[in-house]
Amino acid sequence: MSDISSRGYANADKLVSTAWVAQHLNDSDVRIIESNEDPLLYPSGHIPGAVEVDWVKDLNDPLRRDYLGRAGFEALASRIGITPETTVVFYGDKSNWWATYALWVFELFNHKKAKIMDGGRLKWVEEGRELTREKPSVSPTTYSAPERDDSQIRAFRDGVLQHIGEGGQLVDVRSPAEFSGEKLHMEGYPQEGAVRGGHIPGASSCPWSRAANEDGTFKSAADLRAIYQEELGLDPGAPTIAYCRIGERSSHTWFVLTNLLGFGDVRNYDGSWTEWGNSVGLPIEK
């Protein structure tokens, strides 16, 4: 894959290469963060100096279906040794699903100095770069965070309902079988299913993986434009909502539309199909 700077991204500095990360391992202004689905991966070997942010125990409220609040985020930031000035670089498994998800949650707290390592964990490993099992020694910091702001990049059920009433554009990033309603859950995730199959009325189908190359890196801006703007007909200037099953795959698409293509108003509906497909009275299209 070509250099990130030559791929024509709207906001290319949100993406860094494995080589860039390798050069900044000892940069005190940079914190490398691994976020995976599989909790065994980080302890089995991670980028030297990287800390772990776990999507279950660190980002989600243990009781309510919601993200951590301000105090929780401040505690997390302190534990991983960052300040509002620290540049955080996320990477992880599954082509950076959970890395983009974590970045999106950090941006809910206005931590905008956040980047993704292109290609994620697998690319780092396949390039034969160093991994360690040694956990870094982190000095806790004091981080004063704002209240979580759900108004800009997060969508809720009622907002989605209003959005479709206004003819707003939506991207369903699940598999075609989930979109059509043939399957009530993603392949391999039967417990995250729904009572009803189908999609939110008016949504375009575009599985998240179309934005990624086989090695997990992101496609060029031209290739992405061909998919999202030419093929799907999405208008970069119009409000857009992305959704999937619980909001993790759609955070990948949110990152692509917002940062790589420069769409001006993209929100991730994290309630996604596990909320919409199980709710009473919401309209569904097949």
Place this chain on the structure above:
Amino acid sequence: MAELPPKLREYLDDFGFISSREERIDYLIDISDEFKAVPASIATQPYDEAHRVIGCESEAFVWAIDRPDGTLDFYFDVLNPQGLSAMALSAILDQACSGAPLDQVAAVNGEVVFTFFGRDISMGKGRGLTELINAVVYQAKRRLHSG
């Protein structure tokens, strides 16, 4: 109901004593280090798709080879280099089920995945690992019913 294979019982007891997430993860990683991929004398890539564990995103494969005493030797491979959980479970199943009486292997329930990996494992991982166990159990049941 048949007993479980003794080595599996041992593992279940070990994991039953684990109280912290970190301890569980460290133990699973240690076990995953014992994973041995199927030898070339049994199978070489590209593998026959009939041996693929459907629903396992780590691309696990299972082979069951008959022993003269009527039990089975199990062999595994996990093609996804990030499939550590599948490797750990494969190592457990190899140690516990290879050479174990078929009725004991057939009595293994996929729910043991949650004893090993905990309840907070993601849905996808839980399903894939359960299918790995099911693939082993299926082979034992097939031999039992054909006998």
